[in-house]
Amino acid sequence: MKVSDRLAAIPMSGIRKMFDLAKPDSINLGLGEPDLEPPKEAIEGMNAAAVDGKNKYSPTAGIPELRDAIAERFSRYNPGLSGRNVIVTPSGSTALLEMTQAFVDPGDEVLVPSPGFVIYAPHASLAGGKPVEYRLTEGDFQPDIDYIQDRITEKTKMIVVNNPSNPTGGVLSEESRKALADIAHDKDVMIMSDEVYESFVYEGRHQSFLPYLDRAVVVGGFSKMMAVTGWRLGFAIANEECMDALVKMQYHVCASPGMPAMYGVLNAMPSIDPYLENARATFKKRRDLISKRINEIDGMSIIPPKGAFYAFPSFDLDMTSQELANELVKAGLICTPGSAFGTFGEGHLRFSYAASEEKIDKGMDILADTVRKIKGGRI
Ligand SMILES: Cc1ncc(COP(=O)(O)O)c(C=O)c1O
Structure with missing residues (x-):
């Protein structure tokens, strides 16, 4: 059977x-997946919900208790939030x-954003839109504001922002957030701010777009926050007008999110701060x-990333990143x-550093050895 032209035009994820x-x-x-165990309260809450018969469809926007709990947690960025915004x-x-x-x-x-998470451009295309890449600055990976200004046209509908960023680990500065919010206001475009790594900022403060809900919608998730990638649970926070549109769309996409998983994360919300403090300390060490290991390699360099759990070093070898990644995969x-x-x-x-220090060390040994061989003309 012939797949749609829209899907056929999209390459498989690299x-x-x-x-x-x-x-x-x-x-x-x-892989961008925490190797930590979920909070035990989440597992207990999900099990209890399933045993208690909470196995049916939920309201389309999710159970009200969880919507309220998300609004309460994120009200530190916007005190006006309520469950109706979630x-x-x-x-x-x-x-x-x-x-x-x-x-x-x-x-x-x-x-x-470019470099940016792999699904933004395909999603724009699947909606019939046209993805337009905007550059992030080298080193600290901030949105290049002049570059964005030059690419805004009459047809620009949305700017996607990812903070902290996958793949760069970059964390948005206050100035960058302000500049993006100003563009959105002046040019009448929406911001879709993907903040799924909000819990993982090691230096500085998270600059959320939640104070800008007149123009922005913020996307979050539990996959990384609670190490439950397999539960498939996230959320969006928006003003009430956008919320109506999202609820209508969600009804036609999936009717509702999974009930036991919602009770699981709800049960873990009150004790999530100490869990996250521990996770942050673990990731910061890694x-x-x-x-350190990357900067010891002649030919590779990195400014330590401030957030998420990715390292995105540059290399000065006479080959493409695909060729280098292929050599590394051959070496294990x-x-x-x-x-x-x-x-x-x-x-x-x-590199994702959501892996043990032992694995990181072994991986960096392979990287150092492979780069040395390439530099010495032995590969
Ligand atoms: C930047 C970013 N946004 C969104 C997601 C999606 O997360 P999930 O669908 O597991 O909630 C990911 C997952 O890797 C990500 O890296």
Whole structure:
């Protein structure tokens, strides 16, 4: 059967491709998935809900208790939030998809970060829109504001922002947030702010778009916050007008998010701060380790990333990021070529440091050895 032209035009994710090439005992620094256990309260809450018969459809926007709990947690960025501003979604990815389906018309342009998370551009295309890459600055990976200004047209509908960023680990500065909010206001465009790594900022403060709900919709998720990637639960926070559109869209996408999982994360919300403090301390240590190891390699360099759990070093070798990633996978290390994240990702590799220090050390041994061989003309 012939697939739709829209789907056929979208390439397969460059992240998944690397796994197909890998040997079974490889060191895997390719996957953006916390290796921590979920909070025990989440597991208990989900089990109890299933045993208690909470196995039916929920209201389309999610159970009111969880909507309220999310609003309360995020009211530190916007004290006016209530549960009516929150929709629970079956994953952050679904919230992002529903956003483009709800707001992008055929022909609309959607500005997406480059390097940026792999699903933004395909989502824009699937809605019939046109993704337009915008550059992040080298080093601290802030949106290049002049570059964005030059690419805004009459057709620009939405600017996608990802903070903290996958793949760069960059954290948005206050100035960048203000500049983006000003553009959105002056040019009458929406901001879709993907903040699924909000809990993982190691330096500075998280600059949320929640204070700008007149123009912005904020997407969040439990996958990374509670290490429950397999539960598929996320959310979006929006003003009430946008919320109506999202609820209508979600009804037609999936009817409602999964009931037991919602009770699970609800049960973990009151004790989530100490859990996250511990997770942050663990990831920060790993970040320091991987940054140090990378900077010891002649030919690779990185400014330690301030957030998320990705290292996105640059390399000065005479080859593409795909070629380098292929050499690494042959040597037993899975990572992702920077080019998988858009035009401006070339010249980089992405390593996820959501892995044990032992694995990070072994992976960096392979990286150092492979780069040395390439530099010495032995590969
Ligand atoms: C930047 C970013 N946004 C959204 C997601 C989607 O997360 P999920 O669909 O698991 O909630 C991911 C997952 O890797 C991500 O890295």
